[in-house]
Amino acid sequence: MKLPIQLSKENPAPIYHQIEEQMKALIASGQLPAGTLLPSIRSLSKELEVSVITTRRAYQNLEYEGFIRTIQGKGTFVAEIDASLKKEVKVSAVKQAIEKAVETAIRHDYTLEEIEKMFLDVLNGLKAKGGKADE
Amino acid sequence: MNSAAALKGVKKEIDDFRLGPIDLEIEAGFVTALVGRNGAGKSTLLKILMNLVKQNEGSVAFFGQTLDGESEDWKTKVAYMPQSYPGPLPFTGQELKKLTANWHPHWDEQWFQQMVEHFQIPLEKKFEKLSQGVQQKLKFALTVARNPQLLILDEPTSHVDIPSKKQMIDFLIDWLEQEDSRTILLATHQVEDIRKLADYLVILDDGGFLGKYDKDELTAQYKRYWIEGNLPTATVPGELERGKGVIATKCARQAEDFLRKRGITWSSAVPLELDEVISIKLMKKKNTALKS
Amino acid sequence: METWKKACSLASFELKASWKSIFTFAIALVVVVMLIAPIFSEMGQQLKFFYDLMFLMIFIVLPSWLRKKEFQYQKIGEETWGAPYFIFLHQMAIPKEILLKSRFVNYYCFAIPFHVLFFVLLFIFSEARNAYSFGEYIVFSLIWICFGIYAGSLMPASDTGDVISNLRLAIYTILILLGIGGLFFFIHFILGAEGIVFWSLKAAKRWPLLASVLSVLLAIAGVKYWLHYAAKNMQKIDYFK
Numbered sequence: 001m002k003l004p005i006q007l008s009k010e011n012p013a014p015i016y017h018q019i020e021e022q023m024k025a026l027i028a029s030g031q032l033p034a035g036t037l038l039p040s041i042r043s044l045s046k047e048l049e050v051s052v053i054t055t056r057r058a059y060q061n062l063e064y065e066g067f068i069r070t071i072q073g074k075g076t077f078v079a080e081i082d083a084s085l086k087k088e089v090k091v092s093a094v095k096q097a098i099e100k101a102v103e104t105a106i107r108h109d110y111t112l113e114e115i116e117k118m119f120l121d122v123l124n125g126l127k128a129k130g131g132k133a134d135e
Numbered sequence: 136m137n138s139a140a141a142l143k144g145v146k147k148e149i150d151d152f153r154l155g156p157i158d159l160e161i162e163a164g165f166v167t168a169l170v171g172r173n174g175a176g177k178s179t180l181l182k183i184l185m186n187l188v189k190q191n192e193g194s195v196a197f198f199g200q201t202l203d204g205e206s207e208d209w210k211t212k213v214a215y216m217p218q219s220y221p222g223p224l225p226f227t228g229q230e231l232k233k234l235t236a237n238w239h240p241h242w243d244e245q246w247f248q249q250m251v252e253h254f255q256i257p258l259e260k261k262f263e264k265l266s267q268g269v270q271q272k273l274k275f276a277l278t279v280a281r282n283p284q285l286l287i288l289d290e291p292t293s294h295v296d297i298p299s300k301k302q303m304i305d306f307l308i309d310w311l312e313q314e315d316s317r318t319i320l321l322a323t324h325q326v327e328d329i330r331k332l333a334d335y336l337v338i339l340d341d342g343g344f345l346g347k348y349d350k351d352e353l354t355a356q357y358k359r360y361w362i363e364g365n366l367p368t369a370t371v372p373g374e375l376e377r378g379k380g381v382i383a384t385k386c387a388r389q390a391e392d393f394l395r396k397r398g399i400t401w402s403s404a405v406p407l408e409l410d411e412v413i414s415i416k417l418m419k420k421k422n423t424a425l426k427s
Numbered sequence: 428m429e430t431w432k433k434a435c436s437l438a439s440f441e442l443k444a445s446w447k448s449i450f451t452f453a454i455a456l457v458v459v460v461m462l463i464a465p466i467f468s469e470m471g472q473q474l475k476f477f478y479d480l481m482f483l484m485i486f487i488v489l490p491s492w493l494r495k496k497e498f499q500y501q502k503i504g505e506e507t508w509g510a511p512y513f514i515f516l517h518q519m520a521i522p523k524e525i526l527l528k529s530r531f532v533n534y535y536c537f538a539i540p541f542h543v544l545f546f547v548l549l550f551i552f553s554e555a556r557n558a559y560s561f562g563e564y565i566v567f568s569l570i571w572i573c574f575g576i577y578a579g580s581l582m583p584a585s586d587t588g589d590v591i592s593n594l595r596l597a598i599y600t601i602l603i604l605l606g607i608g609g610l611f612f613f614i615h616f617i618l619g620a621e622g623i624v625f626w627s628l629k630a631a632k633r634w635p636l637l638a639s640v641l642s643v644l645l646a647i648a649g650v651k652y653w654l655h656y657a658a659k660n661m662q663k664i665d666y667f668k
Binding site: 187204217219224225226230234235239281 | 668
């Protein structure tokens, strides 16, 4: 199976970390429900065009943190995770995305007040459309 | 780390060409890509491993066992796909298959048939009558279906059409997935092969051994920065080139520390493409020699 | 014995692909028999020098010419000679011993039937029947068939390749030709002797047992020697192709 993981070249975070974060998000959001068979390290490495050393590291960390588990001879599966852990991941993913947006704004020399206003503008715009983001 | 193959102090002189000295370990379970310009000695290196070309100095070992010229147990565990066969062969694909299957105890007939079907290789035709691309596909299937521990491939995807190239990579991935210790060493000029398959890169430059690199670590070191404001007047660590507002380096970490210390910011940092990195490695040999 | 069996099965592969060689085989056989037949007549006595040369040709180099071009010894690199098919097999997981023996088997599959048929046809179409007893003729044939094995095995042994520059090749060829020519000239015109073919006829008549045993022993030793030579040579040659 193909995972909707997109590595960003500009992202300064190491690749294994990017894989980890995106997998966590996919699992927490329910896009990858518990029990889903994940691609092998080798085939994910091919898809992402990275070495198995990198992918293995991401899988090992995810396994350590309890997001996935490997059954010898069968493969790696998405693990059952606590609702609290799910929530934690979701919150941290959203926060990270907002942080990134804020960083962009700072780089463009906006003050925090100005950024806050922009943020509220976006929120209000969405509210007006019925609370859904553009797909 | 388990070693699938190892070269120790291997040297070979052919007229005025000198290969080596090469000290190289091919780790089991990984894909190592051998890159370099035409005539860098890639094929010769593979042939030395296969005991087809005999080194002047040094030794070759497979799975931890040093070869003494008489040992042959390694041969069923190592399958070699040459760039081309040594001469014309008056056989059909079917005959070549029978011949090959006879001598390789781990031959996987079902898998061979699957590859033949995918590549649509007419097995009843004489090998010589096939186009170069189809010959390549047949050679590939005849090698991979031997099901060895170590595959040594000399430019497996050259002359092959784009869909089949992808298919070849997928077949190799499938093969690797079945056992953790399966290993590939391939010489290639195709960036796509390296991107999708390789874990390690071995670079040869005019017979010289430049080194073995972890692919992701190597690419992470080569970055291009779009600098905000003025470029630093001093040379950035590992600086490769500078242009209008842009600096490229081969030591990203040190370069970033250097820029930060001087309060220089950048709007984006993008790793160089793999082919660019390899080209730089092969071009800047003299400079690095001077600097290091 | 096991390795010889496996070598035979390996050699059978190219034999199957070589069936067209049967035509060359037949033509060569007819021509050779026609050329050699007069040896037992009055006229033959005048051409001893010619027969010596012909026998060397027939028993050393001719059988390998009957093989399909793809399986023959040929130039494969700037200074490299060898049989491409041998190198192809060498790249597979075939044990060296079987690989080498298969080259020899393949050669004998051409050489021995050719030589046997040659003597059979020669017996039928020449005056040998009048000059020699059946037993004597058999011994004479055996001497040469064995010679074909211990001298002719040079050919399959050469499949493993040689590295030689064109200049050296030319010099060696000239030296070998001069050597053989000189030797024969010495035997025939200086010594005034009858030459090797007639010596072998005499040996078959006078010492049939000794000549037979000696020939068979030489054949066995010859095969061993050339196999050993080929194995050593293989370990030396660089197969760049």
